[in-house]
Amino acid sequence: MATTEEPPETAPERQGELFSTISGVENEPLYTAEQVEVDQERDLGYPGGFPFTRGVYPSMYRGRLWTMRQFAGFGTAAETNERFRYLLEHGQTGLSTAFDMPTLMGYDSDHARSEGEVGREGVAIDSLADMETLFGGIPLGEVSTSMTINSPAAILLAFYLCVGEQQGVPREQLRGTIQTDILKEYIAQKEYIFPPEPSMRLVTDMVEFCAGEMPLWHPISISGYHIREAGSTAAQELAFTLADGFTYVEWALERGLDVDEFAPRLSFFFNAHLDFFEEIAKYRAARRIWATTMRDKYGAKNPKSWLMRFHTQTAGVSLTAQQPEVNIVRTAIEALAAVLGGTQSLHTNSYDEALALPTEDAVRIALRTQQVIAHETGVVNTVDPLGGSYYLEHLTNELERQAYDYFERIEQLGGVVAAIKENFFQREIAEASFRYQAEVEAEQRVVVGVNRYKLEGQPELEILKIDPRLERQQIDRVQALRAQRDSAAVESALARLRDDAAHDGRNLMGPIVEASRAYVTMGEMCDAFREVWGTWRETPVF
């Protein structure tokens, strides 16, 4: 019997390059049934069944392919509206909105801090009037919309709801996701405005509001994507994201909500990096940890509360400015990992994104990459085709173990908010990111075109340029709005916002919706909160 033999000797091995995963997890040369302990029922189950390691639905992509959802937004609301309508005309059913930096940071376009940044990395939205333009001619009852915004998420959700009302679509029928994941802002993305506690209150207000009034809306997309982009390892992405998720659950429970009232609407967002098997293992471990913890620790009874559904985006950080066409290959491999890991929706990056926002041609290739995986490779024909692979199951167990180790350390520090204040996450990520960079510079890790296989004198790539005149137009627009609106209504709405912000027991969504209807700008609302809550500034560590 071959199984009684010793595994074959693998030495001698190549010298110089590391054999560990990109995150530094050591790999044995070979995995066999002897090394990998997997209990079919406890660890795997069936797809669509607890603990969902093999996927959240029984039929997965045989039933329905993942949603191909490309993130878009630039310039003013009118430009992005045009792009949205173009995408919808070409069969896309979901929209995904990128906002510009001033919007993400709660500044109106005419604020001094916004200069040079208006419409650069996304669309500029100052008030309900811009949101009306952004979704003009788009029936909100028929699309699902994703909005990537965090600190001012409650305000953007209110704007969206008001546009729905104007179209005659009641809030109960609106479908979509808003990111709202403020914890990962403190940890990694760093687009925070207020200190953690009032920010968490605002998030919990939204969770409560959506549980009661917007049953089809996902109020939070708990995101590891940005944690990974900031340089974390796969295990850190997994652990910190889930720890954030549990923190939102705990705040909502504290508020008096029943776990099954809100948990089915929590969704996740992960990165798809280059280390192929490690990424697939990460998604599988994530589903298992979430299901187990929701059921056993938080007492969720509705199986929908156990399900981790997630969006994935390929790793921007893995793209190179050198020989950018090679990024098409990287993105394809990352996207394949996301699909084999069972993602519900996917954004593929464009090959020119290490240089600028993508051109239309580059975006089309990125979308085609997903279509090739879906329709040409055959990987969609069988559910979790890699399940049971010795190596993959080993890595899944290993990442799960590392995640639980991190949960314990975070617990010891007093939870996620306390750990943020101690710079725990920031330090862990900086450490991991520096280690990786050092490995690349020592050529222990090869990055094609960067530290090996270099090309001199590359031809210049045609990149997207944002017309600087758009900034002036947007400034004029918000200033004209301020001159036209009913200023008494604005003042009274702002007074109520300040008053309610100062009282912890009041849900702020109502007054935010009221202020939105009075065309109070996003920046004015954020200023009102800044007055009451102050702002956050981290102590930088490196």
Place this chain on the structure above:
Amino acid sequence: MAGKIRVVIAKPGLDGHDRGAKIIARALRDAGMEVIYTGLHQTPEQIVETAIQEDADAVGISILSGAHMTLVPRILELLRGQGAEDLLVLVGGTIPQDDVIELKKQGVAEVFTPGAPTSEIVDFLQGRVPV
């Protein structure tokens, strides 16, 4: 202060992409330089003030928000206004080639784009700052 090169690593603009800035800060420190990292969301005024207060030899501006053609010229202008135009200004980030040429014309000593090894930045500073 003899011996050590003093560098301020600065993050102007509203974006929070600080992976690059932190890696550079640490690599320069490991190479024996005195590094002051400003943290995020700094205005040009704050950056220039820090650079002057810290008596820096160089300031490294990390920027990925797309606002470099607004913010970097402002920093250069403020430095000139303070008579600190001899301070070496480096820029790192996603900077299109046309903008690299323009920024250098305006007085930026060097622009490092994604993929540049930290050793290249260390060598550049050691070559340009008299110790």
